[in-house]
Amino acid sequence: MNSFLALRSGKMHPPVPDYRSEYINLKLKQFIRQGNIKTWPLDCVEMICKMKKTGEYGIQVVKVVRGLPDKLDASTHYDKKTGHYAVLINRSRFSYPFQKSSDRRLNFTLAHEIGHIVLEHLILNCKSGSNDKLKYMDEAEADEFAARLLMPRELLCSLNYYSVSQAAAWLNVSNSALICRLNRLNRLDLITSRKVESCTRCGNIRFSAFAEYCGICGHYLPEGRKGIRRIYYPDMVSMDSKKRSLVCINCHTNIANISGEYCPYCGTCIFNLCINEACSYANPAYARSCEMCGKPTGYQKKLTSPCIVTNIADIQPFIW
Numbered sequence: 344m345n346s347f348l349a350l351r352s353g354k355m356h357p358p359v360p361d362y363r364s365e366y367i368n369l370k371l372k373q374f375i376r377q378g379n380i381k382t383w384p385l386d387c388v389e390m391i392c393k394m395k396k397t398g399e400y401g402i403q404v405v406k407v408v409r410g411l412p413d414k415l416d417a418s419t420h421y422d423k424k425t426g427h428y429a430v431l432i433n434r435s436r437f438s439y440p441f442q443k444s445s446d447r448r449l450n451f452t453l454a455h456e457i458g459h460i461v462l463e464h465l466i467l468n469c470k471s472g473s474n475d476k477l478k479y480m481d482e483a484e485a486d487e488f489a490a491r492l493l494m495p496r497e498l499l500c501s502l503n504y505y506s507v508s509q510a511a512a513w514l515n516v517s518n519s520a521l522i523c524r525l526n527r528l529n530r531l532d533l534i535t536s537r538k539v540e541s542c543t544r545c546g547n548i549r550f551s552a553f554a555e556y557c558g559i560c561g562h563y564l565p566e567g568r569k570g571i572r573r574i575y576y577p578d579m580v581s582m583d584s585k586k587r588s589l590v591c592i593n594c595h596t597n598i599a600n601i602s603g604e605y606c607p608y609c610g611t612c613i614f615n616l617c618i619n620e621a622c623s624y625a626n627p628a629y630a631r632s633c634e635m636c637g638k639p640t641g642y643q644k645k646l647t648s649p650c651i652v653t654n655i656a657d658i659q660p661f662i663w
């Protein structure tokens with residue numbers, strides 16, 4: 344039986360060497376693809392329970408236990424005979440759901456333990472033995488895995504930092520984990536960078552001058568423009584400056600030069616009108632919800648597969 348203990352050392356590990364950094368990225372990408380992870384923030388309590396349920400990576404036991412030494416957050420054990428893992432979490436360090444910055448430390452700890460498993464540290468140590476230097480490097484790698492998993496670079500670059508604690512709370516990590524990651528990325532400047540108005544519910548950054556509601560999720564805006572996420576939701580169709588569609592959203596015919604308000608080929612309205620007849624406001628091309636009343640727009644209804652982008656990963660690939 345080989346095991347890893349997660350200690351609350353609080354100090355930053357040295358950077359991992361380049362070739363190991365690439366290996367971590369490779370394993371991380373596989374892990375994200377296999378787990379079908381598409382939206383952040385991540386909750387590793389849910390994630391590790393799901394992994395146990397499906398038996399992924401050989402995780403057979405995830406248990407909250409009493410009596411572990413206080414300085415220990417969690418420990419992972421590997422049985423080389425069966426190839427199974429057991430992850431034990433210290434009850435006295437366990438606070439869930441995450442509320443305070445210190446509670447959210449558990450999320451990082453579990454991501455770190457998952458890192459040991461995905462990077463196969465325990466398997467390798469069983470085969471070729473281990474020494475203190477190797478163990479120290481393994482700890483650095485598991486930390487790096489956890490930081491990249493919970494806080495992808497592109498995601499961090501797409502946040503509004505009204506305060507570090509607000510951004511850390513949104514990410515489900517402790518304030519110090521976020522600062523550590525920004526520091527490692529050399530992007531502490533993000534904390535003081537310009538804020539961009541965004542919807543608190545969906546992160547949308549596109550608003551018309553008089554918008555009362557978010558054009559993506561329909562959230563009432565007066566109190567809701569200081570979101571953490573910043574997401575650019577693309578147009579559903581191209582339009583001219585008078586909000587007339589240049590291509591029919593239904594039959595995709597070029598209708599740039601037609602007169603009237605309907606597509607001459609299929610009869611679809613050339614405006615993205617609110618479906619609420621009492622409102623019937625002509626919305627911009629990105630609007631899935633009416634910016635005047637929050638009800639769905641006609642074009643949102645028309646699309647058989649609504650192109651609502653719920654995650655930045657759908658717009659641009661993540662770079663760790």
Ligand SMILES: [Zn+2]
Binds near residue numbers: 347349459481485
């Ligand atoms: Zn560890």
Ligand SMILES: [Zn+2]
Binds near residue numbers: 545547
């Ligand atoms: Zn919204």
Ligand SMILES: [Zn+2]
Binds near residue numbers: 591595
């Ligand atoms: Zn048409």
Ligand SMILES: [Zn+2]
Binds near residue numbers: 618619622623634635
């Ligand atoms: Zn409306």
